[in-house]
Ligand SMILES: NC(=O)C1=CN([C@@H]2O[C@H](COP(=O)(O)OP(=O)(O)OC[C@H]3O[C@@H](n4cnc5c(N)ncnc54)[C@H](OP(=O)(O)O)[C@@H]3O)[C@@H](O)[C@H]2O)C=CC1
């Protein structure tokens with residue numbers, strides 16, 4: 001058995017990845033700041049529910065203060081707003097020639113790179129669905145695209161080795177020389193997910209509704225303009241087609257992309273986004289500032305206005321702060337106020 005893989009953040013994504021790798025015969029160590037979750041894993045193992053596999057896996061679990069050792073492969077799976085703190089906490093445990101893989105939404109690789117160095121950072125685009133249910137229990141809800149890539153686009157031996165490892169989680173896992181194209185693609189799709197989370201509708205129902213097609217399209221087009229100003233070549237996945245969000249896109253291209261995103265989401269038993277879950281179930285701050293906030297900042301740096309994204313972030317904060325109910329009217333209002 002090879003050296004253990006350290007999963008930093010053993011929630012929905014980290015728990016699912018770690019459990020699948022354990023089932024594939026890998027040695028895994030979990031780290032999480034949620035002490036009750038760590039205690040439950042230590043006492044009873046980590047249970048994975050859901051349609052893809054059900055199992056209880058056993059592995060050492062620690063809070064960051066109790067961890068010891070040095071690891072050459074760390075999978076960072078915390079929410080985007082916790083990235084910098086987590087990267088600083090994990091740095092002492094990262095081998096000099098090791099790496100951190102960001103299995104997250106957002107441009108977290110930029111922050112990880114600041115802390116541990118570009119040469120010890122690998123990018124990852126993750127679109128499978130999972131939910132943390134309770135201490136020691138995660139629901140793996142639906143498959144989705146998983147792509148890894150070096151930040152500078154090289155196909156290195158360590159990327160190939162990591163790809164080999166991740167194939168044991170999902171036989172369709174890929175590696176790419178264009179990880180930034182996927183990460184920005186997920187930012188556009190992520191902005192749409194934040195839009196769906198203004199409501200209690202499922203992702204699929206919200207993306208399917210014709211009354212909201214215009215606001216989703218204008219939101220996506222806004223993020224595309226920022227990505228283009230950054231010089232990013234956007235990549236598509238799981239029904240999300242960047243061409244659908246280009247100015248003057250044909251109606252059929254738009255309809256086809258939305259239809260395929262709806263199919264992808266209906267296939268998953270995760271009906272609502274992690275954003276909605278933070279607002280409606282876990283009653284906590286979302287990743288709005290850390291995940292889609294950078295769209296506004298980067299847009300401003302290029303002189304590209306992003307009023308729809310900025311208003312969306314503000315509305316999400318109002319819901320977080322209890323100043324706005326979660327309701328369909330929010331998406332109607334975003335549409336009205338930004339037309
Ligand atoms: N869930 C999903 O279906 C998908 C999620 N993603 C992305 O993956 C990332 C992880 O999300 P997800 O797994 O859902 O999140 P979860 O909240 O389920 O898991 C994150 C875990 O990390 C813990 N944590 C927080 N801060 C630290 C820290 N500094 N060090 C160690 N552990 C910490 C959290 O504890 P606590 O809860 O107490 O904060 C939690 O247990 C996010 O960027 C998300 O957007 C991407 C695709 C799909």
Ligand SMILES: CC(C)(CO)C(=O)C(=O)O
Nearest residue numbers: 127128129130273274275
């Ligand atoms: C909806 C999903 C799983 C992507 O398909 C996601 O990224 C999220 O919940 O944040």
